Amino acid sequence: MVEWLPSSSTRILFVIGDPVSHSVSPPMHNRVIRRLGLDAVYLAIRVPGEILGSFISLARVNNVLGFNVTIPHKVAVASLLDSLDESAELTGCVNTVRVRGNNLEGFNTDVAGVEKSLKNAGFKGGGAAVIVGAGGGARAAVLALLSMGCSITVLNRSLERALSLKKHFAEKGFSVEVRGLDEAPQVLSRADVVVNATPVGMGSWEAPFPPGLLRSGQVLLDMVYTPHPTRLVKEASEKGVVSIPGVEMLVHQAAESFEKWFGVMPPVEEMREEALRRLRG
Ligand SMILES: NC(=O)c1ccc[n+]([C@@H]2O[C@H](COP(=O)([O-])OP(=O)(O)OC[C@H]3O[C@@H](n4cnc5c(N)ncnc54)[C@H](OP(=O)(O)O)[C@@H]3O)[C@@H](O)[C@H]2O)c1
Structure with a gap:
C-alpha cells in the first residue's frame, strides 16, 4: 500500500x-x-x-x-x-x-554540531583547543570552542589561510593563535581537545598528523566521517584518547x-x- x-x-x-x-x-x-x-x-x-x-x-x-x-x-x-x-x-x-x-x-549549525559532539563525549570545556585546518569546518570549531571557554590554536598546512582565519576572528573581537602544521608535535602535546578540520583521511587510510602525537586524557573530534572509523579515530582511541567520529x-x-x-x-x-x-x- x-x-x-x-x-x-x-x-x-x-x-x-x-x-x-x-x-x-x-x-x-x-x-x-x-x-x-x-x-x-x-x-x-x-x-x-x-x-x-x-x-x-x-x-x-x-x-x-x-x-x-x-x-x-x-x-x-x-x-x-x-x-x-x-x-x-x-x-x-x-x-x-x-x-x-x-x-x-x-x-x-556546524557550530552546534561540534559543541554537542564534544559535550556528549563528556568534554566540559575550558583548557587548550587545537584545531587542525583553517577552512569552513575549522571556523565552526573555533566558534564552538570559544563558546566553551577554550583558548584556540589553529594548525594549518598553509600559514596564509591560517592568518586569514585569525584576521577574520580578530575583526569579530576574538583571539586565535596560528601555527604551521610542522609545529604539530609541540602544539598537540599541550592540547586538551583536538579537532581535525581537514579532509585528510576521507576515503583513505591517512591521517592529518601522526596519531601517535596524541595521548590518553585528550579529547579528539575528527570531522571526517568516511571511512567509519577513520585511521585517526581508530589509532587515537587505541591510545586511550576520547575519540569522536565525524558521524557525530x-x-x-x-x-x-x-x-x-x-x-x-x-x-x-x-x-x-x-x-x-x-x-x-
Ligand atoms: N562531520 C561533519 O558534519 C562535517 C562538517 C563540516 C566539514 N566536515 C569535513 O571537514 C573537512 C574540512 O571541511 P572544510 O569545509 O573546512 O574544507 P575547506 O574549507 O576546504 O578547508 C580544508 C582545510 O584542510 C586543509 N587541508 C586540505 N588538504 C590537506 C592536506 N592534504 N594536508 C593538510 N591539510 C590539508 C586545508 O589547508 P590549506 O589551507 O593549506 O589548503 C584547509 O585548511 C571535510 O572533510 C569535510 O567533509 C565534516
Missing part, C-alpha cells in the same frame, strides 16, 4: 553543493521526516558556482522550507541571504538556510538544521542509525 506520495503542496528541502552525490543528508532527513509523518521531502541538488545566485532565487518562489549548503558554497551563499544569525555572522559561513515568507535566513557532528548539525525548519528536534538516534547504515555501505 502506498502510504505517502509527494504532492504540489509538499514542502521541499535539499542540500546544494558541487559535488553533492556523496551526501548522506537526504536519507538521514527523509528517514525522520517519514517517521514524524511530515509532508516534506529532502533531495540532493548539484549547483555549480555560476548558477548559485539564480538557483537561490528559485527558493523564494517555490514551496521550499529550507536547504543545506555544502562545499564549495558555504561562504558565497552568505551574501545572497536576507539575514544571518550569530553563528553564521561570526563564522562567515552558512550551512543551513530557512525560508520564511520571502526571506532567506542563514545559520551555521554530521548527525548533530543535521538535527539542528531540522529543528530550524520544522520547530521540533528529530529523533537523533534514528538519524545516526541511517547515517551509519549509508556510510558502512
Whole structure:
C-alpha cells in the first residue's frame, strides 16, 4: 500500500553543493521526516558556482522550507541571504538556510554540531583547543570552542589561510593563535581537545598528523566521517584518547538544521542509525 506520495503542496528541502552525490543528508532527513509523518521531502541538488545566485532565487518562489549548503558554497551563499544569525555572522559561513515568507535566513549549525559532539563525549570545556585546518569546518570549531571557554590554536598546512582565519576572528573581537602544521608535535602535546578540520583521511587510510602525537586524557573530534572509523579515530582511541567520529557532528548539525525548519528536534538516534547504515555501505 502506498502510504505517502509527494504532492504540489509538499514542502521541499535539499542540500546544494558541487559535488553533492556523496551526501548522506537526504536519507538521514527523509528517514525522520517519514517517521514524524511530515509532508516534506529532502533531495540532493548539484549547483555549480555560476548558477548559485539564480538557483537561490528559485527558493523564494517555490514551496521550499529550507536547504543545506555544502562545499564549495558555504561562504558565497552568505551574501545572497536576507539575514544571518550569530553563528553564521561570526563564522562567515552558512550551512543551513530557512525560508520564511520571502526571506532567506542563514545559520551555521556546524557550530552546534561540534559543541554537542564534544559535550556528549563528556568534554566540559575550558583548557587548550587545537584545531587542525583553517577552512569552513575549522571556523565552526573555533566558534564552538570559544563558546566553551577554550583558548584556540589553529594548525594549518598553509600559514596564509591560517592568518586569514585569525584576521577574520580578530575583526569579530576574538583571539586565535596560528601555527604551521610542522609545529604539530609541540602544539598537540599541550592540547586538551583536538579537532581535525581537514579532509585528510576521507576515503583513505591517512591521517592529518601522526596519531601517535596524541595521548590518553585528550579529547579528539575528527570531522571526517568516511571511512567509519577513520585511521585517526581508530589509532587515537587505541591510545586511550576520547575519540569522536565525524558521524557525530554530521548527525548533530543535521538535527539542528531540522529543528530550524520544522520547530521540533528529530529523533537523533534514528538519524545516526541511517547515517551509519549509508556510510558502512
Ligand atoms: N562531520 C561533519 O558534519 C562535517 C562538517 C563540516 C566539514 N566536515 C569535513 O571537514 C573537512 C574540512 O571541511 P572544510 O569545509 O573546512 O574544507 P575547506 O574549507 O576546504 O578547508 C580544508 C582545510 O584542510 C586543509 N587541508 C586540505 N588538504 C590537506 C592536506 N592534504 N594536508 C593538510 N591539510 C590539508 C586545508 O589547508 P590549506 O589551507 O593549506 O589548503 C584547509 O585548511 C571535510 O572533510 C569535510 O567533509 C565534516
